[in-house]
Amino acid sequence: TQLLEQSPQFLSIQEGENLTVYCNSSSVFSSLQWYRQEPGEGPVLLVTVVTGGEVKKLKRLTFQFGDARKDSSLHITAAQPGDTGLYLCAGQGWDSNYQLIWGAGTKLIIKP
């Protein structure tokens, strides 16, 4: 059974600080996606990483896919209150249905 573990589960920091969220597995994924979900809304896709070692940047957010395609990280530089939300990672497996395996999420609060 494929599992994705996210850490930390909860993070509360001051505006302007940097942070990193991790998504780890013992399984290999064909791709990995990061979503952000705001209260009362559905998750919204931030990025998809496909190649081992790939790094993608989205303004102050940097996403990295591990060389072995088993883990990923999301780094936020100079966090802002607007970054507050639940961050979810989801790995796509290799079976014919390409099912997404979801992490439990990291709840991030950025205090002004």
Add this chain to the structure above:
Amino acid sequence: DSGVTQTPKHLITATGQRVTLRCSPRSGDLSVYWYQQSLDQGLQFLIQYYNGEERAKGNILERFSAQQFPDLHSELNLSSLELGDSALYFCASSTGLAGASTDTQYFGPGTRLTVL
């Protein structure tokens, strides 16, 4: 706006009752997914349909069922409701193309179900 619509937005009902949640996927998407999210929890995958056929099953209770119609909209039926079924229920859609390693799921706004 993801292009996925869900109705109703809120639903309040009593234990033992039956409800139906509705989802319309994005135009052109053939695959529909249903998820349950309890308070401060991650997403629990329930079931996936592709072009009218069940494609994958997750942690869906026997009291729950779903279907996808010829026009590709989907309904999730929840019966004999219990207090613990109170949650946000999300529908997502994707192209569902086999072999697409980056099949993005687009989520609807969710239905908040409260069982009293």
